[in-house]
Amino acid sequence: MFLSLKSMVFSADYNRDTLWRSIKATISIVLIFSVVFISYSAVSSSHYQWSCPHCDQYPDPFPAAIPGPTASPEPTNISHIVFGIGASSHTWHQRRGYSELWWRPGEMKGHVWLDEEPKRGSWPDTCPPYRVSADTSRYGARASASRIARIVAESFAVGMENVRWFVMGDDDTVFFIENLVAVLGKYDHDQMWYIGAPSESVEQNLQHSYGTAFGGGGFAISYPAAAELAKVIDGCLDRYIHFYGSDERIRACLSELGVPLTREPGFHQVDLRGDAYGMLAAHPIAPLVSLHHLDDVHRVIPSRSTQMDAIRTLMDASRQDPARTLQQTFCYNREQGHNWSVSVSWGYTVQLYHWVVPPHDLEVPLQTFRTWRSSQNGPFVFNTRPFTVSHNCEPMLFFLDRVSERRKAQQVSVTEYTRHESSIDKGCDRAGFASASQVRSIRVVAPKMDPYEWQKAPRRHCCEARSKVSNEKIIDVWIRHCYPGEITSPP
Ligand SMILES: *[C@@H]1O[C@H](CO)[C@@H](O)[C@H](O)[C@H]1NC(C)=O
Numbered sequence: 001m002f003l004s005l006k007s008m009v010f011s012a013d014y015n016r017d018t019l020w021r022s023i024k025a026t027i028s029i030v031l032i033f034s035v036v037f038i039s040y041s042a043v044s045s046s047h048y049q050w051s052c053p054h055c056d057q058y059p060d061p062f063p064a065a066i067p068g069p070t071a072s073p074e075p076t077n078i079s080h081i082v083f084g085i086g087a088s089s090h091t092w093h094q095r096r097g098y099s100e101l102w103w104r105p106g107e108m109k110g111h112v113w114l115d116e117e118p119k120r121g122s123w124p125d126t127c128p129p130y131r132v133s134a135d136t137s138r139y140g141a142r143a144s145a146s147r148i149a150r151i152v153a154e155s156f157a158v159g160m161e162n163v164r165w166f167v168m169g170d171d172d173t174v175f176f177i178e179n180l181v182a183v184l185g186k187y188d189h190d191q192m193w194y195i196g197a198p199s200e201s202v203e204q205n206l207q208h209s210y211g212t213a214f215g216g217g218g219f220a221i222s223y224p225a226a227a228e229l230a231k232v233i234d235g236c237l238d239r240y241i242h243f244y245g246s247d248e249r250i251r252a253c254l255s256e257l258g259v260p261l262t263r264e265p266g267f268h269q270v271d272l273r274g275d276a277y278g279m280l281a282a283h284p285i286a287p288l289v290s291l292h293h294l295d296d297v298h299r300v301i302p303s304r305s306t307q308m309d310a311i312r313t314l315m316d317a318s319r320q321d322p323a324r325t326l327q328q329t330f331c332y333n334r335e336q337g338h339n340w341s342v343s344v345s346w347g348y349t350v351q352l353y354h355w356v357v358p359p360h361d362l363e364v365p366l367q368t369f370r371t372w373r374s375s376q377n378g379p380f381v382f383n384t385r386p387f388t389v390s391h392n393c394e395p396m397l398f399f400l401d402r403v404s405e406r407r408k409a410q411q412v413s414v415t416e417y418t419r420h421e422s423s424i425d426k427g428c429d430r431a432g433f434a435s436a437s438q439v440r441s442i443r444v445v446a447p448k449m450d451p452y453e454w455q456k457a458p459r460r461h462c463c464e465a466r467s468k469v470s471n472e473k474i475i476d477v478w479i480r481h482c483y484p485g486e487i488t489s490p491p
C-alpha cells in the first residue's frame with residue numbers, strides 16, 4: 001500500500017484525483033483495522049475477567065520475577081531419601097535377595113509395601129521394614145496396580161522428617177545408591193520433580209507412554225511433588241482404573257498436576273529379552289542408578305552360577321568406585337603392528353577387537369537382546385550394532401573376575417577381567433586374530449571417580465592399553481582423565 005502510494009506521489013504524471021482516492025481508501029482501511037482491534041481487545045479482556053472469577057483470591061499467577069532456586073546448601077545424602085518398594089507377601093521371600101543387595105539397615109529410610117501380613121514368622125532385619133498397604137479393592141480388576149501407585153502417597157503419610165525424595169522401586173529392582181544420591185543431588189528438591197526413564201523397547205513406550213517413568217527401573221518424586229500427589233491420588237486413580245500398570249497411573253496423575261518426566265539415563269527398566277550384555281557394556285555417559293528384570297535376562301556374568309551371584313559380583317566392584325560403574329573408556333594398541341581396539345565397561349566387561357573400531361561405534365550397544373513384549377529385533381530407544389561383524393568376526397569378551405584395591409593409594413582400583421570361554425578361538429578371517437586370541441586377561445587400573453563429577457558436564461575418560469612385554473597373555477589398561485584437547489582417534 002505504502003509503496004504504491006509513494007510511487008504515485010513521485011511519478012511524474014500523477015493524477016490529482018487518483019491520489020486523493022488512494023488517500024481516502026488508505027484512511028478507511030486504517031480506521032476499519034483500528035475499530036476491529038479495539039473491539040477485539042475489549043472482548044478479550046472481558047473474556048479474561050469472565051473466565052477467571054477467583055483470580056483475585058490468589059497471588060499474581062504471572063509474577064514479574066520468578067524467585068531463584070531455594071535449594072538447601074547442604075548436599076543431598078542417603079538420609080534424605082525414603083524408599084517405597086512394591087511387593088507381595090507371597091513372593092517376597094523369593095525376591096528379597098535383590099533388595100538385600102542394596103538395602104543398608106540403619107542407614108536408609110523406607111518400607112516394603114505388602115498386600116497382606118507376611119505369613120512367615122520374623123521379618124529379616126536385612127530387608128527394609130514392611131508395611132501393609134491400605135485396602136484398594138475398590139479399584140476393580142487391577143486393584144494391585146492402584147495399590148502400588150498409592151505407595152508414594154502412603155510413604156508421604158508416614159510423615160518422616162527431613163525427607164527430600166521418595167524413590168519407588170519393585171521387589172526385583174537393584175539400586176546403586178551412591179549414584180542415585182549423586183543424580184538426585186543435581187536437582188532442587190524444593191521444586192516438583194518426577195525423575196526416571198522410559199522403557200528400552202519402543203513397543204513398550206508406544207503402549208505405556210514415553211512420558212512414563214517405568215516403575216521397575218525405579219523413579220524419584222521430590223517432596224513437594226509427593227505432597228501434591230498425595231492430596232489428589234485417590235480421586236485420580238478412580239479416573240485411570242483401566243490403565244495397565246501402576247507406573248502409568250502415577251504418570252497420569254502427575255500429568256494432571258502438570259509435572260512432566262525428567263529423564264535420567266541411569267535408571268534401567270531392562271525391558272529386554274535374552275542377554276542384556278550389549279546394553280550394559282555400552283552404558284551412556286551417566287551414572288548407573290538401577291537395574292531390573294534380572295530374572296528375565298541371562299546371567300550378566302556368565303561364569304557365575306546364578307543371576308544373584310552375578311549381580312553381587314557387579315555390586316562388589318561397584319562399591320570400590322560407584323561413580324565409575326559400567327563407564328566406558330576406549331583405547332587403541334598398535335604394539336607389534338597390532339590394530340587392537342579396547343572397550344572397557346568398568347567393573348563389568350572388556351571387549352578386545354583385533355581390528356580398528358572408532359569410538360562412535362564402540363559406544364553403540366552390541367545387539368545381544370530382543371524387545372520385551374514381542375521378542376523382536378527392535379526397535380529400541382537407542383541404536384544397536386550386530387554382534388558379528390563382517391568376516392565372521394566378533395569381539396573377544398572378558399568378564400570381571402577380581403577386584404583388588406591398592407593398599408598404598410586407596411584412591412586407585414585394580415579390576416581384572418578374564419576371557420569368556422565361549423569366545424575363545426572362534427574362527428575369524430581378519431588379520432591379527434591369532435595374536436589377539438592369545439590374550440587371556442585384562443587388568444584395568446583406574447583412579448576412583450568423584451561422584452560429584454556427575455554434576456558437571458559428562459565426558460568419557462581416556463585410557464592407554466599395553467600388552468605385557470614378558471607375557472603376551474595380559475593387557476594392562478590405565479584409565480585417566482583426558483588431557484585438555486585430547487582426542488581418542490582410531491589409528
Ligand atoms: C545428611 O545431611 C544432613 C543435613 O540435611 C545431615 O544432618 C546428616 O548428618 C547427613 N547424613 C549423612 C549420612 O551424611
Ligand SMILES: *[C@@H]1O[C@H](CO)[C@@H](O)[C@H](O)[C@H]1NC(C)=O
Nearest residue numbers: 336337338339354430431432
Ligand atoms: C594394521 O593396519 C595396518 C594399516 O591399516 C595394516 O597395514 C596392517 O597389516 C594391520 N596389522 C594387522 C596385524 O592386522
